Amino acid sequence: MDTKVYYIDEHDDEIIKKAAEVIKNGGLVVFPTETVYGLGANALDENACKKIFEAKGRPQDNPLIVHVADFDISKYVDYIPDNAKKIMENFWPGPITMVLKKSQIVPMLVTANLDSVAIRMPSNKVARKLIEYSNVPIAAPSANISGRPSPTTIEHTIEDLNGKVDMIIGGDKCEFGLESTVVEVLDDKVTILRPGAITKDMLEEIGLTVDIDPAILKKPDGSLKPKSPGMKYRHYAPKADMTIITGRIDRTVDYINHKINELKMQGKMVGVLATDETKHLYNGGYIISVGTREKLGLIAANLFDTLREFDKIDVDYIYAEGFSEEGLGLAIMNRMKKAASYNIINL
Ligand code: TXA
Ligand code: MG
Numbered sequence: 001m002d003t004k005v006y007y008i009d010e011h012d013d014e015i016i017k018k019a020a021e022v023i024k025n026g027g028l029v030v031f032p033t034e035t036v037y038g039l040g041a042n043a044l045d046e047n048a049c050k051k052i053f054e055a056k057g058r059p060q061d062n063p064l065i066v067h068v069a070d071f072d073i074s075k076y077v078d079y080i081p082d083n084a085k086k087i088m089e090n091f092w093p094g095p096i097t098m099v100l101k102k103s104q105i106v107p108m109l110v111t112a113n114l115d116s117v118a119i120r121m122p123s124n125k126v127a128r129k130l131i132e133y134s135n136v137p138i139a140a141p142s143a144n145i146s147g148r149p150s151p152t153t154i155e156h157t158i159e160d161l162n163g164k165v166d167m168i169i170g171g172d173k174c175e176f177g178l179e180s181t182v183v184e185v186l187d188d189k190v191t192i193l194r195p196g197a198i199t200k201d202m203l204e205e206i207g208l209t210v211d212i213d214p215a216i217l218k219k220p221d222g223s224l225k226p227k228s229p230g231m232k233y234r235h236y237a238p239k240a241d242m243t244i245i246t247g248r249i250d251r252t253v254d255y256i257n258h259k260i261n262e263l264k265m266q267g268k269m270v271g272v273l274a275t276d277e278t279k280h281l282y283n284g285g286y287i288i289s290v291g292t293r294e295k296l297g298l299i300a301a302n303l304f305d306t307l308r309e310f311d312k313i314d315v316d317y318i319y320a321e322g323f324s325e326e327g328l329g330l331a332i333m334n335r336m337k338k339a340a341s342y343n344i345i346n347l
Pocket of ligand 1: 035036037038039062064065097099111114116117118120140141142143178179180182193194227229230231
């Protein structure tokens with residue numbers, strides 16, 4: 001397939017309208033959002049959505065998020081709990097997805113046969129215009145080949161999906177760089193199924209009772225079935241074997257330096273996911289700073305790009321400094337743990 005790529009911003013209405021035509025005609029469009037790039041199709045067109053699964057190589061049992069530009073979501077859901085209204089008022093448009101009871105018009109393919117549907121209103125202006133001009137809700141997973149790190153730049157989407165979609169639009173690097181927080185919303189409480197930029201604390205601050213799905217805190221072992229099917233897959237995986245080192249930072253640096261030396265003697269190249277605070281402390285190896293520990297938001301925004309860079313350099317092993325799981329750290333560590341297949345050493 002001949003993929004048309006357009007570098008644009010939110011003022012390029014003509015191109016966004018062209019992309020909307022593609023969506024209306026049942027095609028696939030890659031577009032930017034504030035979290036990660038999405039691979040979109042008309043959410044009400046089952047055949048169009050089928051192509052999303054094919055282009056990504058995505059398992060059929062992993063449901064898609066439906067993206068809207070209008071606060072009136074009553075057509076797509078059976079029931080809107082007061083807690084959902086609160087979340088919409090406080091955090092939409094923005095990086096939080098709500099799982100609600102679905103209505104009839106949402107195809108079963110989109111929800112992978114679940115009776116719930118995931119809905120989000122992105123804040124990115126290109127994304128919003130695309131949805132408005134298409135005049136339909138847009139089903140969109142992250143625009144990566146299944147299993148690879150999610151795309152935070154247009155170049156990442158070209159790497160993965162050129163030739164597999166009709167159109168790719170965008171240009172800006174994604175503001176948050178981690179996928180949206182996914183919450184199941186009920187009358188009495190909300191449960192975080194996937195951590196993201198909207199944190200547990202932020203949800204509690206607006207008066208909600210918040211649980212965290214226990215399946216996201218530990219390695220999947222079959223005993224806990226995640227409520228978000230996507231959380232059970234190995235994900236975000238770089239090619240190299242990755243290990244996260246947690247605990248005191250001085251010990252972490254010593255340990256990683258020891259590994260760099262040991263593996264160098266075996267002819268192996270080590271990539272180090274470091275921080276601004278530590279990057280000058282490593283001897284040898286391929287060092288990438290993911291940002292400063294003072295700004296977790298920047299670390300989140302750089303994480304997937306850093307994992308892709310290790311792939312390009314083709315390192316044999318990745319050693320990564322860990323982060324505290326407070327606030328946004330929970331989402332960062334959740335993605336890192338998956339990338340490392342839960343290979344963690346605590347010093
Ligand atoms: O930030 C994002 O959410 C990005 C951008 C493009 O909006 N999209 C994204 O989509 O990350 P995807 O498909 O990569 O991840 C969707 C997650 C998966 O873990 C999926 O299992 C979960 O949402 N999900 C979707 N529908 C669900 C449902 N009805 N119940 C529970 N989990 C659901
Ligand atoms: Mg994804």
